[in-house]
Amino acid sequence: MEALELIVDEGRPASAGRFFSLGVDLLDLLDELSDDVTVSWQVRDLRVGSALATIAPPEDKPHTGGVLRLLVSSLGVVGDSGPLPDGWTPDAVKVAHRFVDHGQAAENEADWVPPRLRLLTDGAQAGDDVSLTPALVERLATLQPFERKMPGSVRGILVGLNVSRGNRASLKVPSGRVVRVGFDIGMREALKEALYSAVELRGEVRQDGDGQIFHIRADDIEPLAEPRIGWAEMFGTAPNYTGGVPVDEWLEANRGEA
Known part of the structure; x- marks a missing residue:
């Protein structure tokens, strides 16, 4: 060790x-x-x-x-x-x-x-x-890098929470990065209930020089609803959607119209 x-x-x-x-x-x-x-x-x-x-x-x-x-x-x-x-x-x-x-x-x-x-x-x-x-x-x-502050929101999985030494949490975003979270004492219970769940946090975000959010001072949290049906279950549910045209041809003709 x-x-x-x-x-x-x-x-x-x-x-x-x-x-x-x-x-x-x-x-x-x-x-x-x-x-x-x-x-x-x-x-x-x-x-x-x-x-x-x-x-x-x-x-x-x-x-x-x-x-x-x-x-x-x-x-x-x-x-x-x-x-x-x-x-x-x-x-x-x-x-x-x-x-x-x-x-x-x-x-x-x-x-x-x-x-x-x-x-x-x-x-x-x-x-x-x-x-x-x-x-x-x-x-x-x-070497102190540039940073930018602005109102914003971040979505991800709340993967960690620590209230014993400051109010800190960690949010894993879809890319796999971890965004650090700060919050006031009034947010503790809401974050505890949302631990290991998909959430959207809103507040003051801080971005680095590459535009990536590395910290959010959260003042609001909203659980994200999980989809009730996956892509596998949806496969084949609308066989006539393309009107008999092969999918690749239909996409080429209609791309950009969604």
Whole structure:
């Protein structure tokens, strides 16, 4: 199983403010990168002095550990002047920038060392390691992608709901992408009842530079009725619809008239 070490103020007593700020930001960033909003990340190891915390997925969801590898490898690519990874939303970049920035030296802090993220596999170091340097802060600020806000709606299957740490949900759209959902407390019960169902959410949508919706602040929900009859049952129900003309010829003659 994969795990992630957060190492703060290596070789000296750790700053409590820096350590706890980085911990909160790290959880927020993992939430942004994971399609599963129900993951409860666990602290497997915690050491004082030079602070070290080992974060891992719960034992019943070991597959979500791939998010840890994605995080470390992606920050490493960006730190080496590479492009943003595919799948990173504007929110993920924003949270990553905040996370790395909170690890920087305070004013007049002469003995500061960059915090580090180190990937572990089955308890052993996997070789992936990234330092939260000032250069990485600048790179993430430069790479912040464009986004657009507007009223709109999204349809899909409501596949996840988390009210224990913020009101968050996930909606899988027909293309297979997961759109993140935010909502007020008044929407909780309606979303709980609609979990794993096809719904339409309405509210303020946010699009990335490619025009894809990556987030919706939902203020209304409507269940989508499932069709009572499938295409297989409909096959052959109107044998005379084309008037005896072969289907391909009929479509060619009538295309665009539907």
